[in-house]
Amino acid sequence: MKAAYVRGPSNVEIKNVERPQIDNGDILVKMRACGVCGSDLEKIYGQYNQPSMRLGHEPAGIVSQVGLNVKNFKTDDRVFVHHHVPCYSCYLCLHGNETMCQKYSETNLTPCGLAEEFVVPEWNVSHGGVIKLPAHISFEEAAMIEPLACCIRAWNKIKFKKGDSVAILGAGPTGMMHVMISKIFGIKEIFCLDINDFRLNFAKQFAITEAIRSTSADVYQKLLSKTQNRGVDVVMVATGSLDAITQSIEFVRKGGTVVLFGVPSRDAKIFMDVSKVYSKEITITPSYAASENDTNTAFKLIEDRTIDVKRLITHKFDLSESAKALEYAHQGNDSMKIVITNAETLN
Ligand SMILES: [Zn+2]
Numbered sequence: 252m253k254a255a256y257v258r259g260p261s262n263v264e265i266k267n268v269e270r271p272q273i274d275n276g277d278i279l280v281k282m283r284a285c286g287v288c289g290s291d292l293e294k295i296y297g298q299y300n301q302p303s304m305r306l307g308h309e310p311a312g313i314v315s316q317v318g319l320n321v322k323n324f325k326t327d328d329r330v331f332v333h334h335h336v337p338c339y340s341c342y343l344c345l346h347g348n349e350t351m352c353q354k355y356s357e358t359n360l361t362p363c364g365l366a367e368e369f370v371v372p373e374w375n376v377s378h379g380g381v382i383k384l385p386a387h388i389s390f391e392e393a394a395m396i397e398p399l400a401c402c403i404r405a406w407n408k409i410k411f412k413k414g415d416s417v418a419i420l421g422a423g424p425t426g427m428m429h430v431m432i433s434k435i436f437g438i439k440e441i442f443c444l445d446i447n448d449f450r451l452n453f454a455k456q457f458a459i460t461e462a463i464r465s466t467s468a469d470v471y472q473k474l475l476s477k478t479q480n481r482g483v484d485v486v487m488v489a490t491g492s493l494d495a496i497t498q499s500i501e502f503v504r505k506g507g508t509v510v511l512f513g514v515p516s517r518d519a520k521i522f523m524d525v526s527k528v529y530s531k532e533i534t535i536t537p538s539y540a541a542s543e544n545d546t547n548t549a550f551k552l553i554e555d556r557t558i559d560v561k562r563l564i565t566h567k568f569d570l571s572e573s574a575k576a577l578e579y580a581h582q583g584n585d586s587m588k589i590v591i592t593n594a595e596t597l598n
Pocket residue numbers: 288289290308309397398
């Protein structure tokens with residue numbers, strides 16, 4: 252069967268590998284759709300700093316084999332799979348830092364989500380890491396559960412009020428998810444900033460306050476003019492760009508919050524005016540990945556059609572074209588969410 256691997260910097264290889272074997276508590280899933288995430292791109296084209304280099308962590312598909320001890324799932328179940336599942340009982344989990352849990356990073360799909368079939372380990376199967384999909388949710392929509400869950404987590408970590416303002420730096424797929432979540436939470440002024448015109452135009456379809464080119468000289472003036480000269484309550488940095496982080500300190504109001512959501516490169520360093528952070532009493536909150544609670548919330552929002560994630564999908568590629576898909580996502584000129592699909596085969 253086919254599976255995608257990072258072969259080296261900027262190099263993705265589709266290998267033919269043995270169909271993976273399952274143990275008694277595991278399940279095997281035939282991938283049908285898997286989203287391309289910024290963190291995948293960081294693993295290939297950047298300097299990723301996370302423990303796993305496996306590609307594809309947003310997969311949905313059909314259960315093709317179940318271990319002898321598995322009771323809750325059967326062959327042909329349509330599922331979304333979370334690659335990491337925390338223990339919910341360690342010190343970090345009990346402090347709400349589930350994505351920092353050791354078990355969280357130890358659990359993973361084998362060989363990876365960007366494969367024809369992958370093993371979901373017993374821990375994930377037995378601890379809520381697999382969600383059965385109702386018939387009305389497509390695999391492509393289900394592939395958006397994980398990134399939406401990451402966005403939900405970011406909002407759950409910060410303080411804000413109905414009627415607040417947000418500047419979303421980076422108008423990519425997760426940037427747009429932050430737009431949709433902002434609306435649910437009653438955020439009044441929503442600004443999207445990017446350097447890419449395709450993405451700025453895309454953002455305009457979401458009835459936001461303004462889509463602004465982040466390099467234009469009057470960005471800050473524009474934000475001030477719609478926030479009674481205060482600056483925005485929340486800046487959501489949905490890009491790995493370090494310039495965006497630097498800008499966020501300017502854009503946020505006194506006492507406001509900056510969320511570090513995008514994935515920075517390994518060893519990324521910035522010069523920051525710390526006195527400004529201090530005297531403006533800015534809260535900087537990083538948000539990494541998503542727990543099962545966030546995943547369940549995201550699933551509900553998609554299931555009951557509160558959030559329509561389908562409109563973010565601009566491109567689909569077959570698994571055999573994964574290298575091309577990832578390169579395309581990396582260029583990012585005219586794409587939002589790119590989904591990799593695996594057509595149903597007869598055996
Ligand atoms: Zn992701």
